[in-house]
Amino acid sequence: MVEILKNAVSGARELLGMRLARNTPQGRLVGLIVETEAYSYEDAASHSYRGQTARNSVMFGLAGLAYVYFTYGLHYCLNVVTGTTSSGEAVLIRALEPLEGIDIMRQNRHLQGASLQELTNGPAKLCQALKIDKTLNGHDLTKPPLRLIPGAPISRKAIVQTTRIGITSDSHRLWRFYIKDNPFVSKP
DNA sequence: GCTTTGATGCACT
């Protein structure tokens, strides 16, 4: 697990096709990772760019930890920390394909009649669907209640590499990856 | 202390 997370850009590619499993009192929730973005300390768009602070300190910790942050006053986003200790790298999970516990995801999102893709096709949406919040910041993703499970690797041909979404600085970097033709990607 | 601004999502035109 930690071996494939030794840097953010290759880690973002490797995380595609892995599953994210979340245990809740209501039941087990599983999603397939279909879209990711890489962030690193040398990247002006990254939280770690200006050094370690109280908020981003998990990014400077061990690879394989969860970095969960709160933004826009109402949203949470989930990252997987990569790199060696104190390198300040992480991969943002931007979209999932729901596999198990879909009814529970609907309840968590308060969208009873919504289409499957609306549940998890955005970084804040998937956190709401899987009940991920600040209490999971710093959590070890090899252990319950939130675990990464390696799956079949995605062939390089089926991965699209492009620019990241919603950032203003360093927007030239092609650090966003998603599975080609997957309907659960937030934006083609 | 006070101001600015988001790695966003949703309702609305």
Add this chain to the structure above:
DNA sequence: GTGCATCAAAGCG
């Protein structure tokens, strides 16, 4: 496609 909700950190003085 455009505007807004809503607040914690960062950045500055």
